[in-house]
Amino acid sequence: MTRTGVAIALALALAAIGLASIVRITGPSRVPTPSVAAAPAVGLLVPVVGVPRAALRDSWGEARGDGTRLHHAIDIMAPIGTAVVAAGEGRVEKLFTSDLGGLTIYERSADGRTIYYYAHLDRYAPTLAEGQPVRAGQTLGAVGASGDADPGAPHLHFEVHRMAPGQPWWQGAEVNPYSLLAHPA
Numbered sequence: 001m002t003r004t005g006v007a008i009a010l011a012l013a014l015a016a017i018g019l020a021s022i023v024r025i026t027g028p029s030r031v032p033t034p035s036v037a038a039a040p041a042v043g044l045l046v047p048v049v050g051v052p053r054a055a056l057r058d059s060w061g062e063a064r065g066d067g068t069r070l071h072h073a074i075d076i077m078a079p080i081g082t083a084v085v086a087a088g089e090g091r092v093e094k095l096f097t098s099d100l101g102g103l104t105i106y107e108r109s110a111d112g113r114t115i116y117y118y119a120h121l122d123r124y125a126p127t128l129a130e131g132q133p134v135r136a137g138q139t140l141g142a143v144g145a146s147g148d149a150d151p152g153a154p155h156l157h158f159e160v161h162r163m164a165p166g167q168p169w170w171q172g173a174e175v176n177p178y179s180l181l182a183h184p185a
């Protein structure tokens, strides 16, 4: 092929690429219509490193606080210091310390409709900050026994809250995380 031929072929190829990108940009939108009903949180990771799904135990509804409240969470047993990772993609919304939960993290899912709550942490990941985006599987902190956890049975207390539009981090409706973690769709 001559030098002119190569130049023409190159120009045609670039034109084709340009045309393709224009078609893609102006093509029909595939953005799904938002639904009011909360979508199920599919494909959640077990938020403690090294714990297989089969090892999880459903502790939803168990009595806590000498029978004064029900457990609306899952407890994932692990040695102190085991890495706690994000169950799904999202953003750190609130780092909070409470009497019962100890050192905690509220993470909002990427679609805004779910809060993942991690409690009884030993520590946060060194650079963790409110507003920080996190990937599924990213280390958020370490398992501990802060708050009212039994120091002899360190674990991650993990909750999933379905959020209505506009609800702040301390609201939402708790759902049982067990099936979401043990049998992800």
Ligand SMILES: [Zn+2]
Binding pocket: 071, 073, 074, 075, 156, 157, 158
């Ligand atoms: Zn718990």
